[in-house]
Structures are given as structure tokens and as C-alpha cells.
Amino acid sequence: MNKILLRDITLDGIRKDILIAEGKISKITPHQAGPCPVQDGTETVDCSGKVAVPGFVNMHTHAAMTLMRGVGEDMVLRDWLDHIWAIEKHLDEPFIYWGTLVATLEMIKTGTTSFNDMYWFSPEAQKAASKMGLRNLTSFTFLDNFDREQASHQRDVCLEMFSQVPSWDPRSTFSVSIHSVYTVSEETILWVTEFARKHGLRIHIHVSETRKEVEDCKAAHGGLSPVGYLDELGVLGSDVIAAHCEILSDEDIEILGRRKVNCVHNINSNAKLASGYKFKWKELSDAGANVCLGTDGAASSNNLDMLEAMKTAAFFQKAWREDPSALPLKALLDLATVNGAKAMGANTGRIEEGFDADIQIIDTDSTFFLSPGPFLANFIYSAHSDCISSLISGGKFVMRDRKVPAEREILDGGRAQLKIIENYIKH
């Protein structure tokens, strides 16, 4: 793998030279003007006027659903699900492969270098993500609808898939998903948890997304909330990635904090589907939980843009807390980068020597950055993802000057899949 030298790039307000070798940030030095002092075989990239930001870590998505966005707009959740399920019945491996390619193309164009996926036909998803050069935590998803036969079948498929993991790309990590407490039986939840702990796999689960989910759980499990119920089953721990965590009691927050659960905020999806918006990032964080950010699937959110998700998250926090200082810039960036890295167990999310080289290169030559304010404010609150001119993932350029290899092929392949599912769309 070639070395890359990012010359004269601004990092935390200071002009630096960043040397990338073997996929890692190998050396950061103050910028040296004058002739380039590098050895043979190192590619030198002039980054003057540009700013380095860690690649985003999207901690909850359903990547291939990107091809289903816009289905069932302006509808209540129940009708929206009918539209989605009508299509999902017909999904197959090519759909997942091309859908994940389209998703990763969108992630690259919006600065994401790592993502946590929950969907079907996972080997196809990891194949697509690996082809595009993104780190991914890709799960087998359990959703047995309380049916013993389905549960048994899914365990078999999961074990078979797990046996193939050694052949996966090194940037792909296998995990297991429990879809939710309202779609997965207790027996399966216990089996998955034991299986995950035995093999050191992360557990990905939707938790307390809607009020209905919480109320139904309480009715079914002697007054226990989804968090209380999962805790009683021994599921919760620092290896659990709990998506949404939108409807929480004080007791839920205490449990999630004590168990050091990774709680993923998905504000665009929660707001758009009207599931909730008073996410308790501060309370969870203070209690000991690791709070991260995700986009959810594009069918509900409606894109995979983490920069936009950060902005929306801050707007909602400031608005409902009636406090313009709520969720300040530095905390916001942490949610979208280093906290996600921690949840994934990945050595990324910071631009420091020894970390994996996952770097956004930001072009500040636009009105959005013409301001006396701090870079982070301009980046998060004013600019859009098209300010991300280039992206390095695992030490390799996956986008240069807004160009992603194979973009044309991916858009055309995605469009061909859309033609196939057209017949299954409810109108």
C-alpha cells in the first residue's frame, strides 16, 4: 500500500503535514513550506486551504433500503410499513448488493468511512461495502415473529454465515442483530445473546423507538420497559448497540448508563416518522452510556448524510430544551465520530498518530465558510456535504475531488434494481 502525504492541511486550526502509511496516520508534523521532503513511493497531495476532519461513523442504518426511499411519504407509520413490507417480501441478493453499493456511494459523498448495518443477505452487503472501501459492522438479523420454526431456521442461517466470516474483508466485522423486543421471541433473544458473548460479537437492536413499543412491552412483560426487559434477560452491556432509545424513563437511562450501552440517536428518522424528538443524549452520557449518531435507513430518514444528521440533532436539542447552548459543537462532532468508533471497537474517529487513516478533506472556498466564526460551526451549521472534496478510508482515497470510482456503474445498476421492484410498489 502506497504512502500518502497530505501537505499543508489544517487540523484544529493549525497547518500540518499528515503522513499516512499502512492504512494508519503515521506522522503529523507542523507544515513544512518549500520543496517536499518525502521519500520515493509516497504520493504527495497539496491540501492548502483545506481542513481535515475525521471520517464519520454512522452507527445505525439499513444500507440497502436506500433504494426504497420516498416510498410512502407523508404517511403515518402503519401505512408506511405496509408500503415498505410490500417491497421487502421480494428482496433478493442482487437488490442487497446494488442497494448497499448505492448506499455506500452516498455515504462516501457525505463523508462517512464506517457504518453499522442491520439488514438482510449480509454477505452481499459486506461485499458491497468492502468493494467501496468502507469499514462496516454487518449483522445477521433475527426477526422470528415469535415463530419457533422461523427462529430455528434463522439460527441455522446465522451459524452458516458465521462460518464464512473468515473469508470476509478485514474492514468488515460480523455482528448479530435482534430486530426488537416486539418482533423477536425471548428464546431467540437469549440464544443470540449467548452466541454473541461466546464469540465476542456485537449485538445490534432497536430499542424504545416509539411510545407504542414501550407500552406494548410493559403490557407483555409485567410492566417492564424494553430496556428493563432486555436488562432482565442479561442482554445489555458495552457490546450492545441500541438504536433509537427515544422513549426512555429515568430508570431506563440509569440502566443504559450502568450497563455502558452504546445508544444511537437517529433524529431525522424519528422526527420524520413522528416517533419522538426529545432524545436524552446528555442524561444518557452523564449516566455512563456511550451516545452516538446514526442516519437510520434512507427509507425513513431520507438520506445517509451524517453532516445533516448532526445539524438536525443540534437544532432539535436546542429547540426542545429551550437552550441554545445545548449540544455544543465539539460534543456533536464526537457523537458522529469518536463515540461511534468506540461503539464499533474501531481505532478511528480521531486524527492522531496511530489511528486508522479515515479522513475527510474539506474545501472551505465557498460562502459557507466565509465567516469570522469557528470552522466547526461553518462545517456543521452552514455547509453541506458537497464541501467534502475528498475522503480517505483505511488509508486509501475512496473519493477525490468529489469523484468516486464506479459511480456511473453504481447509479445505473441501482436504477436497474428499481425497475425490478417497481411492480411491488403500492400506489
Place this chain on the structure above:
Amino acid sequence: MNKILLRDITLDGIRKDILIAEGKISKITPHQAGPCPVQDGTETVDCSGKVAVPGFVNMHTHAAMTLMRGVGEDMVLRDWLDHIWAIEKHLDEPFIYWGTLVATLEMIKTGTTSFNDMYWFSPEAQKAASKMGLRNLTSFTFLDNFDREQASHQRDVCLEMFSQVPSWDPRSTFSVSIHSVYTVSEETILWVTEFARKHGLRIHIHVSETRKEVEDCKAAHGGLSPVGYLDELGVLGSDVIAAHCEILSDEDIEILGRRKVNCVHNINSNAKLASGYKFKWKELSDAGANVCLGTDGAASSNNLDMLEAMKTAAFFQKAWREDPSALPLKALLDLATVNGAKAMGANTGRIEEGFDADIQIIDTDSTFFLSPGPFLANFIYSAHSDCISSLISGGKFVMRDRKVPAEREILDGGRAQLKIIENYIKH
């Protein structure tokens, strides 16, 4: 003025040819394939695969403040104002001219063709907006701080400015602003209203932006809210553009509706400064008010992107009303286009024969539009303003393929102004 033929452009899902002449949409016909049937002197533009959308109408901003964004981030309103006022004391004509150029450059890049401005040194603002080819409603702003001398001085300056209006560009319209009920005396409010009505000028005013404004007004005016107080003074009418209208009682809504006031929602600013977010667009609209959308100044919002404002507006409406069908796509587009046109009294906001030619040309060749859903959902909820490839304002291209004439000069000129105000920034 040359004629322009937009060939094979999609309008409401159908492929059309749109002929633009004398600044207007002169003819819309089904797309004719084959050799181009136009006369000499008509510029033909191939728009195949692209979609036409009306140019946005930004109904409330303080354009030149664009150069102050990012000042006082994550601060409560009181501290933020201290930071802004510390700079505003030193503003001069070149700052307004260059600040408005930067603002209009940003508006063009984000699809806006008309805007309603409230700031200082208005002749400079209209000069900049005209240079860039945007329709503008530009006001003299009254803010007398209840000081009779200031009031008298401002009346003189306003009259002098009004006498110069005949020399303004035809796309610039003069109006008067009453800053707010908490900064302008009753005597001045009455004078401005009479002056505006006498000369057929629109009145632009901040109304009920914060809870404090409403409470203070009630204390000062025998229990009357800002809306009640302004109505009692005879100010409210269909020529009034009331920005914010965030904190309203049922009675306020009834009055604003009955008086057919133009109420401008500025969600990004309101959310970020934590002023409020439960904007009653539906109730106001049902009562008879004309509801529009604005970005507010970039110092609070933090940009002038109407596409983003639409998205944020929809997210908040769906979230706080707990109804994902709240503020549907078509209504959202009307808020940002034709409703604003009505408020300005401008013949724009629709792509129909006879309307002014203010047209966004949208490039749909990206992941954001790769979807089985409706174009409007992809445009508003998934894409960003960089999908706006070209923009026609008043029948002329003001942006082609993302390139705006004089962009380099404007960015450099704006940067020079930033250097000057640097000394006045509080740290």
C-alpha cells in the same frame, strides 16, 4: 434580451419545452424530439434528465449578516446579541454591499431568485442584489429605541431614500421595516404605517419571535400581545410581512388570519436560538393568513438555504404534532415559492405561461434521486442544494452548471470585509 428554450425539461413529471422571452415564461409545450424548431436568436439549452422547479422566495432575511455567521455559537440569545451588536456598531456601506453580494451568491447557489431583506444601508443592498440578478424587497428599517431624536432622524433618512427609489433596478422594490414592538415607539409605528399605506409600500416587521417579547408587550400595553397591539394601532393588513409569528395565542391567529397578514416561518433560526418551534402554519393558513418561509439572517440560521429550511420545517412539524403526515410536500413547496411570491406581490413562484421566468434546473443524476418515490420527496428530503445545477432569474441565467459569474471576486471581496470586522469581534 435573448430568448431561451429549455428543451426536454421535466415539469410535474412530464417532458416539456419551455420558451422564455422578455423575462417571462412565454410558452410551455410537450417536448418535441428531433431537430430543434426554434428561430434565430433563441438560445437552446438541452435539459434532458433535468427537472424544473420554481425559484425559491426567501421571505425574511438580513442579507449582509451573512458575513457574521458563526459569531457567538452555542450561546444564549442575550450573549449572542452582545456579540452581534459589538460588530454592528461598526458597519458601513462597503460591508453591506459586499455582505449582500456574498448573501446573494449563496442564495443563487441554493436556488433562491427572490428575497425580502431587512437591514441597514438599503441602497447598497439593492445595488448588490440587482447586480446578481435577484428580485428583492429591500426596506428602510426603523429602530428608534423609543428615542424621539433617533426617530426624527430615521424619518428624514427614509424620506431621502424613498426619493431615490425611481433610480433603483426594476427588480428591486422599496419597503419599510418596523424592527419590532420592543425597539420602535408607537409614534414611529404609526408614522411608518401611514407612510407605507400612502405610497403602497409593504411593511416588514418581526412579530412574536420569543416568549419574552410577548410577555414584555403584554406588560407594557395592558395585556395586549404584539399581534393585538399592532392590530389596535391599525398596522396589520395584507401588505404586512410578519416574520417569525412563533409565540401565538388562538386570538393572535384569528387576528393574523382575518387581516390576511403574510406570516413568515424561520425554523432554522428559531430552533437554533431556542426561541420556539411549534409554528402554527396550518392554523394560520386555515384562518386566512398567507404563510411563507424564510431563512432569517445567516448569523442565526446559519445559512440562506431555502431547500434546507423546507426540510427542517417539515421535520419539526411532523415531530411536535406527532403526525408524519403534517406539512406534506406540496404545501411545503408552496410555502417556499408561490406563497412568498404573493406576499411580495410578485408574478412568480409557479412555472406557468405568463409568470416571470424564475426557474431552478435540477440535476437528478445522483443517489439522492435514485428512488421509486416522488421527485419532490427526493428533492426536499434527500438531496442538497448542489443538485441545483442552473438557475434562471427574471429570464436570465444567474448560475450555469454550478458556476456563478464573479464568484471568485465576491469571495475575495467578502474576505477583505471580514478582515476589517475582525477587530470588533468579542472573544
